[in-house]
Amino acid sequence: MKAYLQGRVSWVRGDQAGYSNAIVQFDPAIALDPNFALAYAGLSDAWSASSITRVPPAEAYPRAKAAARKALELQDDLPDPHVALGMAILFDDWDWQKAESQLTRAITLAPDLAQAHDAYACFLAAAAGGLLWWSVKGRPISTSRIQAVTFG
Numbered sequence: 001m002k003a004y005l006q007g008r009v010s011w012v013r014g015d016q017a018g019y020s021n022a023i024v025q026f027d028p029a030i031a032l033d034p035n036f037a038l039a040y041a042g043l044s045d046a047w048s049a050s051s052i053t054r055v056p057p058a059e060a061y062p063r064a065k066a067a068a069r070k071a072l073e074l075q076d077d078l079p080d081p082h083v084a085l086g087m088a089i090l091f092d093d094w095d096w097q098k099a100e101s102q103l104t105r106a107i108t109l110a111p112d113l114a115q116a117h118d119a120y121a122c123f124l125a126a127a128a129g130g131l132l133w134w135s136v137k138g139r140p141i142s143t144s145r146i147q148a149v150t151f152g
Helices: 002-012 016-032 037-050 057-074 079-093 096-109 114-131 143-151
Strands: none
Touching: 002 016, 002 037, 016 037, 037 057, 037 079, 057 079, 079 096, 079 114, 096 114
């Protein structure tokens, strides 16, 4: 449990060092308990977030989706892996329906979970951004721009 909590604290830092440290922390949490679904969800969050800074999205998002799917395989009634998978699907696959399905499932499971509502707001921003064109450049909004706006 300690490694999991340290991973979450590192992830909340919101920078590459924090994301990298979170990945390092979640691995021993999973090694200690391979059935610890929340650790897989945290690992998924860390991989997705690391795509914003240092890790190429083509590497980060498949790892994020695999970790979230493992968490759901272990415990489908937790909201955290639904949030993690929804965000990875959103920014890797751009599959609006699948992303929204995961995010609304998380909100249904835990209506008071701020992370689920934040992720759903990000989904709405991305959906709106996908329909808009930058007036100056005349090109669609990019994933990194949406993430920068929604994640700070």
